[in-house]
Amino acid sequence: MPTCSAHAVVDLDVTGATISKHLYGHFAEHLGRCIYGGFWVGEDSSIPNEGGIRLDVVEALRALDVPNLRWPGGCFADAYHWRDGIGPKQDRPVMVNSLWGDVEENNHFGTHEFMALCELLGADPYINGNVGSGTVQEMSEWVEYLTRDGDSPMVRLRKANGRDAPWKVPFWGIGNEAWGCGGHMRAETYADLACRYATFLHNHDGNTLYRIAAGASDDDLTWTEALMKAVSCLGCTSRPRGLFQAISFHYYTFAGDGISKSPAIGFTDEQYYRTMVKAADIDRVIAAHSAVMDAYDPLRQVGLVCDEWGTWWEVEPGTNPRFLYQQNTLRDALVASLHFDIFHKHAARLRMANIAQTVNVLQAMILTDDEDRLVLTPTYHVFEMNKGHQDAVSVPVHLVEAAPAVTVGDQELDPLSVSASTKDGRALVSLSNLALDTDTTVRLDLRGRAITATRARILTADKPQSHNTPTAPDAVAPADFAVTTRPGAHGSTELTAVLPPHSFAIVELDLA
Structure with missing residues (x-):
């Protein structure tokens, strides 16, 4: 050889930026079998569970020291109305997930179930709010429902649903992919909306919000600049307005032919190498967004967040094409290891990243099947092996x-x-x-x-x-x-x- x-x-002995543990974050969307059949099996399932949450999945993920979990989407976030997922399960309305497979969901996995999952994982919740089809009031009340103590209409509603003490929920996404499934907006239109929403997302009782504005696809710097202009000015030396604390972008890896165009397993050497070239190019993309942000925020007060990243292949034969269930090979693991090296390089500006997604969707950590067996993917092992970098220098x-x-x-x-x-x-x-x-x-x-x-x-x-x-x-x-x-x-x-x-x-x- x-x-x-x-x-x-x-x-x-030469110290650089701290590698935030949140660069090792995860993402769980109401998509395919990520939630239902992945995390959630229901209280009556024969699979060992706690309150309906599948315990073997939890046990496997706890070994990764999962720092945060993003939910409920993704594109699904801008179709989700949180009040449909609280209260007695038998009273929760059925909704149609028209984005991902046109399937009916019974809303049995909602806010309280997600918070219970985060507690089992030891992960910080990252909740993505509904800007596309929701309202400022709806998202503001969700923050209050989850994080306020004392007495208020939302506090009383939470207590009526069985939770007296508020939760700590630091991370809040202001919509998702507003340039696409989140509303097909112009950058300037969304920037105004992000400022409006952020104004009414309040800190309650010691819960300090880290508000994340929905940013670009790949290297579309127009979005980053529009959002930075909304909170700062070119060449400013003062701190940006504290409306949102970070700007996101999304970056998916494929074999040079677009998402969902090539096989997850039966790929050629050329497709392998084209995948690695695409994965490596996230270095350039992060540097480009950082350069724009540096011009408006030289002290790096506003963070950059890659809250969707990973590989996107053809789905496994015989599965619903909108469920995005793909196999996960050693190639995927090397995409992850390469990404992490690049994330570490940019740790001074990049504050969070979220693999898409945790269970049964895209570049998953865990795959489950109809016989309720569980498989740890090669990508899972990269996360486990690399966890010592979390919050390291x-x-x-x-x-x-x-x-x-x-x-x-x-x-x-x-x-x-x-x-x-x-x-x-x-x-x-x-x-x-x-x-x-x-x-x-x-x-x-x-x-x-x-x-x-x-x-x-x-x-x-x-x-x-x-x-x-x-x-x-x-x-x-x-x-x-x-x-x-x-x-x-x-x-x-x-x-x-x-x-x-x-x-x-x-x-x-x-x-x-």
């Missing part, structure tokens, strides 16, 4: 010698991706070899801190199409990985790792 080498310097990685670039059409792909962070006396280094047929020997000069212990794990398989199934649940699973260390120059430690093709590895270091 061909081999190549790469050399990088990691400065363990990023440290610089300087590539001294790069692995040879892979030519993909008229573009080039750097096949090696690396990021590193430190926290609580430990360091975590993430390494991805995106090449299909080349081992990469990576030499890391670890400088600035003494290393007392080293542990490593790797995620790989015979081919990038490999995936997990109920009968082969560990076809793609982490394994121990051998690395070598020796004293380097000037008190550094030299670490060498031989990364096989299409692999992701982490190295954990105990620091003196």
Whole structure:
């Protein structure tokens, strides 16, 4: 097998931005079998559950340290009226989910059930409000219902529905994809609406809201600039108006031919590499949005949020095409590992990211089937292996010698991706070899801190199409990985790792 080498310097004593744990956020929409049949099985199910919430799914996700969960959408958010999902279940009206499969939903999973799910996961709730078909009053009262103490009409309604104490709900999305399914608005029109909604979303009883304005698709900088103009001015040195605290954008990865156009499993080498080129391009997209925001907000008071990201393939044969149920391979896992390295790089501006979606939809962590079996996907394992980066301090990685670039059409792909962070006396280094047929020997000069212990794990398989199934649940699973260390120059430690093709590895270091 061909081999190549790469050399990088990691400065363990040079601190960068903190990698917010919320970059490892998740997304659960009323879409396909994400909620019903995924998270929610109902109190009468034979599957072990707590109040209708499936416990094996919860147990698996708790191992990821899920920091936040976005709900109820997505496009569904702008069709959802929260009052339909509270009170006795038998009294809740049935609604038609015309966006995703034209199916009827009984609203048995609503606000209280979502909050119970977040409590079971230990995750902060991220609620996306209805701007497209809702009203300012509706969303304002939802905030009050959830977060206010004392006495008010919404407080009395919540207590009548069985919850005396308010919840903490920090994250609130002001609509979703207003340029598309959220209303097909112009950027300026939505910017005015976002300011209006934000004005009436109040902090109650110590619950401080982090309001997220719905922003661009991919690199549409028009949206970002319109939203920044609404709260600041070009070249301003003062703080932006505190109407919303972040602006979102969405970014999906595919094989260069558009979403839902190519297979999840039976892809070619060319499609694999085009997928990696598209995944890597999120670096440029984040940098472009950040540059616009820097012009209006040089102190970086307003955060950037990528609250939908992931791969989007053809659905599995025989499934409802609007349920977006796709298989998840090692290729998907490498898209995730590459994204996280890029997210870490931009941690000074990027404050949150949410994989789309958590269960049974798009690039899921978990797949369940009609026999109620549960499969952990390769992407799940990347989240678990990388969780040590959450709220860690990023440290610089300087590539001294790069692995040879892979030519993909008229573009080039750097096949090696690396990021590193430190926290609580430990360091975590993430390494991805995106090449299909080349081992990469990576030499890391670890400088600035003494290393007392080293542990490593790797995620790989015979081919990038490999995936997990109920009968082969560990076809793609982490394994121990051998690395070598020796004293380097000037008190550094030299670490060498031989990364096989299409692999992701982490190295954990105990620091003196």
